Amino acid sequence: MIIIMKEAATKQDIDAVEKKLTDIGFQTHPIYGEKKTVIGAIGDKRQISMNEILLMNAVENVVPIMRPYKLVSKELIKEKSVIDAGYGVTIGGKQLAVFAGPCAVESREHFLKMARLVKASGANILRGGAFKPRTSPYSFGGLEGEGLKIMREAGDELDMPICTEVMDTRDVELVAQYADIIQIGARNMQNFKLLREVGKINKPILLKRGLASTIEEWLMAAEYIMSEGNDDVILCERGIRTYETSTRNTFDLSAIPVTQELSHLPIIADPSHATGAYKYVGPVAKGAIAAGADGLMIEVHDCPECAASDGPQSLKPEKFDELMKEISTIAAAVGRELEI
Amino acid sequence: MIIIMKEAATKQDIDAVEKKLTDIGFQTHPIYGEKKTVIGAIGDKRQISMNEILLMNAVENVVPIMRPYKLVSKELIKEKSVIDAGYGVTIGGKQLAVFAGPCAVESREHFLKMARLVKASGANILRGGAFKPRTSPYSFGGLEGEGLKIMREAGDELDMPICTEVMDTRDVELVAQYADIIQIGARNMQNFKLLREVGKINKPILLKRGLASTIEEWLMAAEYIMSEGNDDVILCERGIRTYETSTRNTFDLSAIPVTQELSHLPIIADPSHATGAYKYVGPVAKGAIAAGADGLMIEVHDCPECAASDGPQSLKPEKFDELMKEISTIAAAVGRELEI
């Protein structure tokens, strides 16, 4: 790390910092500028060391040199991760991954119908909510265990992996029995206990970016999961909170190339939650694929106006079918594939 | 609710909306403007109805009339809630509540020392972390059960209520055995399962505002707790995420009068997490009390540079003591009390 001393720092202040650093095992390399002195420190960085130094007299700032994550970093694993979801579907390779289905599992008949339709249009992973995080305690919270069984049945019938969210450490075991990919929702991106639990599971984890999380915090959340031994993390950009109110969130397109620069993990886009409005799902989905995303997660419902949740952002099956055709053309234009 | 039709809406479009509304039990009151028609609808609003209408042809917007929360609202309970924390301490009355202590419980000796010091300076509630949410999986996560026991011992010795955070539904029962006030941290403000669990407990809940939560979402989180039967919720403003980087978060001073306008629940301020820098804790604490906050939560550590977490934002005991004296003067200037 680099310690920047204030202009007003005396020789004593500088000596004290050097002494402290050498005491905890660092080698120090002071550089005396015209106005300020900076001290390079080499050694075993622990987070606490930065604070110890930051609070010393006449220290202006401490700049870390190493990034805080390791396992998710491209510096450690140089090749892009390709994650196996089972049923012949991978995420991160040439083929795009398209997660589709209704926001919530509403009934067996309805979910099977939707599942068949999205598969017919080219989706290769089924999505659906059995446990639903809802802003209001009075809203529909999902079919829970019953929903999981319905999803599993659909996955088996259609020979497709299924992806669903877990919200509570107590439900991880249950969800892992049914799901092929376990989703951590935006509101739980820093539910560290839950991250640790899914890190112990032997199934891919879809990690949504938090409502207002930085890319670094998001990668640190992935690091939590990987630090428990689960290497199969898929990032999902779903829009961040800004002051703009014309969409539910602001889709951060550049998060795609930025995470690809920093990490080996694949990244998909969720234009449904990003925009909150079906009219904008298509343009954002197309933009994400052109920018290099490894896939999409899209909400599809045959009757958005009667959906149990998130109707306004759901595409009707026929719109989804059209969009898959357009995505397929764009995929080809950027060297990717989507079989439809 | 009010339905605003697009300029291009035809009579058929308007009739269809009216029919739909009357079918689901609403009375409709159309108003024909020069350019646009709006339809007032009276009846039993359920969230889903808004979407059903929003997605109909030629509907531009649907405006709800009622706020989404009930139990937290000042419209329901007009008098300000005064919450009893035990040991003769209340939150929301004339007397200010000052929660103080180290960020994390580090050891029995250290916590007891800090507890005695903050009590001597005027704090009336002990705070400390036994379970710590940490951005990095490699950082200190707290003493857990051991930490709870240490806090309880300090509380008993000093005859003071203790407040500590719970992060996992599986730990609620344990934490409730020891703590007088249970804290829900910013990262868990929308951990809905956890909110429901603490809603079933018979102890006051300190609900921190989420990292980037709106005041409405925050009140909805309080509503979750109250909807399970626990009326004793204390709000805590701890800064929100903005683009400004000179402080860890941006303290939203106006959240104090805004929540007091909308809700009967008491609100305290956490200048330590809001600023992330000990130098700014004092000014923000003073500002919050002058603006009408019911109390403060402040991190105090005798050796900030060796604190297990959040050192840079911790006050040394002598600075805390000085600040309590200043707060006491300001309290008097705004008609509140702080015995020091």
Added chain:
Amino acid sequence: MIIIMKEAATKQDIDAVEKKLTDIGFQTHPIYGEKKTVIGAIGDKRQISMNEILLMNAVENVVPIMRPYKLVSKELIKEKSVIDAGYGVTIGGKQLAVFAGPCAVESREHFLKMARLVKASGANILRGGAFKPRTSPYSFGGLEGEGLKIMREAGDELDMPICTEVMDTRDVELVAQYADIIQIGARNMQNFKLLREVGKINKPILLKRGLASTIEEWLMAAEYIMSEGNDDVILCERGIRTYETSTRNTFDLSAIPVTQELSHLPIIADPSHATGAYKYVGPVAKGAIAAGADGLMIEVHDCPECAASDGPQSLKPEKFDELMKEISTIAAAVGRELEI
């Protein structure tokens, strides 16, 4: 507009609002709900009326029905505007508009060289800064009048329209003598005096979105220009300010479909300023075109490390050439054209 009365409103409060509204020429239509009363008001809305009502006793909220802009609205002009930049180039039609060139005009030789290169790669409009807004008073501020002459010479030689920024009302006349398209920069999006001045000019205006402007404020800025008689406004999304620091700004992809939904004006994307890093320019440019943008503005410099400004976000000519080929393929995939 719609007036929502508080639950506590008395008949007198409601009568007073109705009287006020009828006094200033509105027709009122009260709707009595179970808990709250709302009043629909039809008439000639002026901004001030909303405040007059909002401040009356027991009024909870006033909801406008009409959007605040008219001339920019798709409700007024249903067909998309295609803007003629001269030299056979239009913006908003099937053909994409690509504005390219160095951030600043640095010298005659350099600008001409860059201009020839970007034209050869498929750019159809030259961009360059003669007057440069700089965060620091000590940075290079542009060649001013001299820069304008150089740009004009390049435009004449290559038979291409040129686009450059004006920052001061006193310079509008001068810039208009040379430029084919006049740019209003992000920092001046609400420099209302400047907007009025360029509204009086008979040349297309490229209006960048403000650093942290809502889409509505941006359209209101376009309305300022159009209200003075200049209909040729081109919107330019260049990223907005958020808490994310891995890019200079956050490119708001959904601003493309949102403005296209609300307005007839064409919209282009500026991935250079949005990202601030050459590595991310390509992905964002491709994403914008796939999402439906009418063109791009890209900074190109043969020696980014010696550029007078914005080097880190400039593409080298060979990278720009490659990108144009990719853009051309994506354009075809979404039914647009880019001749390269």
Added chain:
Amino acid sequence: MIIIMKEAATKQDIDAVEKKLTDIGFQTHPIYGEKKTVIGAIGDKRQISMNEILLMNAVENVVPIMRPYKLVSKELIKEKSVIDAGYGVTIGGKQLAVFAGPCAVESREHFLKMARLVKASGANILRGGAFKPRTSPYSFGGLEGEGLKIMREAGDELDMPICTEVMDTRDVELVAQYADIIQIGARNMQNFKLLREVGKINKPILLKRGLASTIEEWLMAAEYIMSEGNDDVILCERGIRTYETSTRNTFDLSAIPVTQELSHLPIIADPSHATGAYKYVGPVAKGAIAAGADGLMIEVHDCPECAASDGPQSLKPEKFDELMKEISTIAAAVGRELEI
């Protein structure tokens, strides 16, 4: 500056950076860590140098050591500036400065009436808008020259300095003839040409923080003014843009201690624009003074519901009078003075 090399950097990459730096006159001090090399560079930093280095092969990041501003910095001028506004009023000393008056100058009679009232309550500087920035081109834009004359008359009659906004370089001379303090509004904080013009004037400048400006950008704007020779800059925190919608802006309380830490310039608070709602003006005003602000700017109007602009955030004279009494008590509690 400090150059951080990537882990993958070769000896050649490092040599190239060192050669480049020495070629442009820097001394280099490489520090070889276990994984990464960093290079300290001492010499005459010009902004361009950072980019030259940042774009070199295997360079990960370049960290500046010196802050970008000089004249506004506390490192240069250690003592707090006390600015003389004339008429015996100073800003930055023990006495608080209270700027008060209506948002816009509406008529001679009205302004004189308001001026007398605010003076009677303890305001010591008159504020009013002659040139008004308005979001809509159809809103009232101010009385312009006529408004300036009215303000001057009031200032002369009451023996008080007056403060008013200038929006256009062409009006600086005119405004300077009448005003004692010239305001740069939030929307013009980065109107660099205007900053330069007011930097040439011999009158104090009130510089509002931009709508979404960082504190560093704000100080750089002050640096623009000071770099032209005008040392009398007063900062004004007026709220920043966030995602929270319950107030017009989010008042950044910590900006008060932060700017006081970094700069010698005085800072006042504008709770009227920060909140946009008269109900919240009092709490925010009190909080700002308790946190150490040097004064307040408050909009006062005897008929907020008929104000030409910003009615909802204006205090009635009797409310302002009450607030001044409360402020006076808080001022005393924090060692300041307000004569009322």
